[in-house]
Amino acid sequence: MTKKVYTDYFFDEPAYNTHDGGYIPLKTPTVEPQPLAVPPLLKPDKQTATDDYYTVTAETSETQFLPGKKTKTWGYNAGFLGQTLVFRNGKHTHIDLENKLPELTTFHWHGLDVPGPITDGGCHAPVYPGQTNHIDFDVMQPAATTWLHAHPCPSTATQVWKGLAAMVIIKDDVEDQLPFPRNYGVDDIPLVLQDREFHADNQFDYRADYDPDGVQGHTALINGTINPYFDVTTQRVRLRILNGSNRREWRLHFNDDLEFAQVGSDGGIMPAPVYMNKVMMTCAERDEIIVDFGAYKPGDEVALMTDETPLVHFRIKAFEPDDTQLPDHLVDLPAETPTPGLPVRTITMDGMDEEVAMDGKKFDMQRIDARQKVHDVAIWDINNTNSTENGMVHPFHVHGTQFRVLSRNGGPVYPNEHGLKDTVGVNPGETVRIQVRFDLTGVYMYHCHIIEHEDGGMMAQIESYDPDHPKTYHLMDMDTLRNAFAEEQGVKPEDVWMPGM
Ligand SMILES: [Cu+2]
Secondary structure (H helix, E strand, O other), X not given: OOXXXXXXXXXXXXXXXXXXXXXXXXXXXXOOOEEOOOOOEOOOOEEXXXXXXXXXXXXXXXXXXXXOOOEEXXXXXXXXXXXXXXXXXXXXXXXXXXXXXXOOEOOEEEOOOOOOOOOOOOOOOOEOOOOEEEEEEEOOXXXXXXXXXXXXXXOHXXXXXXXXXXXXXXXXXXXXXXXXXXXXXXXXXXXXXXXXXXXXXXXXXOOOOOOOOOOOOOEEEEOOEOOEEEEEOOOEEEEEEEEOOOOOOEEEEEOOOOOEEEEEEOOEEEEEEEEEOOEEEOOOOEEEEEEEOOOOOOOOEEEEEEOOEEEEEEEEOOOOOOOOOOOOOOOOOOOOOOOOOOOOEEEEEEOOXXXXXXXXXXXXXXXXXXXXXXXXXEEEEEEEOOOOOOOOOEEEEEOOOOEEEEEEOOEOOOOOOOOOEOEEEEOOOOEEEEEEEOOOOEEEEEEEOOHHHHHOOOEEEEEEEOOOOOOOOOOOOHHHHHHHHHHHHOOOHHHOOOOOO
C-alpha cells in the first residue's frame, strides 16, 4: 500500500490570521543563531512507588532574549515559561502551587483530567501573592503532551504573555512500548511556539500591543529562544509542539518540504501515524511529530518554518543510522458510544473584537451555563458564527476532558483529528461535532483559546454532576478578583485595567 502523505493545511484559507486587519507578520530574526533552550525537567520534591510530589513556583525574573537589556519576565520555576513537568498515568500527584508574583494568579492544567473548578485551576482558584495552595489528584489518562498556564480572569492573556506557561508530559506503559524517540532534550524535544513584541529597553508591553482579537508580536520565540538552532544527533527526532501563543496560528513546514509523521495530538498518541509535510496549529493545540533526518548528511541544515519565516534551524551532525519504521497502528482508543436519548448540545462562538460571546452571552464566572451527567457521552455541535468572508478560526477548548472530533460540517474531520483532543479549531461558518465525556464531577470552563477572546468573554462553564451526590460550588466573583488586583497594583478597583471586559 502506498503511504498517503498530506500536503494541505486543511483550515479555510480565507480565515487564516494573515488576512486579519491587525495581522502582525513575523520578522526573520537578525540576532545571531542561538542554541534552542530546552526547559529542564522539574525535579520532584519526593517520589514513591505510588505518589509524586512537586512544588511549582510562579516567579518574576529577567530574561536575556536580545542583546542589551534583559526583559522582565515571569515563569514557573524558571525565568520565562517553566521547567517541564513529567507525570505518570496511575500516580497520585501532589503539587504545592507557590505564588511569588506581585499579583494573584491561577495554575490551570490544560488537558489534564482533574477535578474542576479548583484543582483544574481556572478563574475560581486564585493563589494570592505570597501564598501557597496545595492540590493533589490522580493522573488517570494516557501518555500525552499537556501544559500548565495561568488562567485568572480576565488577566489570562497578560500573564501568559509575561511567560506563565510550561509543558506537562504524561507518560504511561503503552507509549513506553512504542518505537518513539524519548530521550528528553536529545531526541524528544518540546517546542513552545510563541510570538512577542519588544519595546523600549527590550521590554514587553502587553497593554501597548493590546488587540481584542489577540495580541501578536513580530518576533517568534521558540521555548523562549529567538532564532534557535538545534543540533541533530539522532536520525529520528520527536518534537512535542505546543502553540503557546495568545493568538497566532502556525502553519508549519520544513523549508525543503521534508515529510514528517504526526503521532500525537492534544490528548495523547493517535490511533495511527499521519504522514504530512504541512500542519497548521491553532492556539493551545499540541502536535507530536517524528521527523526522520536520514536523508541528510553532517553539515546539512533544514529549517522548520511557519509561512515564510524560519523558526528552528536543525543542524545535522553525525548520527547512527536508525531506520525504525512506525507501525501502521499505534494505540487503541477506548470504545465510546453516545449515551442514548441525550439531545445534541449546540454551542456558538460568536463575534470578533469586543463583541465576542459564547451562545450570545459574555462569560459570568458565577453562572453555570450547562450541565452534563458525569460519565455521560454527549454530542456537542460547536458553531463558529463568524462570516466566511472575513471571520476567523476560533480554537474551542474544554477543561477537564479529552474529546473526540466526529465531523466537520457533517463531513470528515481532518486526518490528524482522529485522536483525543481538548482544543479544536472551528472555521467561520462551520459546525464541528465533538463527543464529550467527563470522568469527574466539577465545574469546567469551555472557551475560545485565542486568549484575548476568552478574557473578552467568549467563555462559559458546564457542571459535570452526579445526581446521586449533588454538590454546591463556591464560585469566584469578579468583584473579589478586581479588588484583589486593585490592592496588588495600588490603584482603585475602578482603575484596574480589565482587557476585554
Ligand atoms: Cu476566538
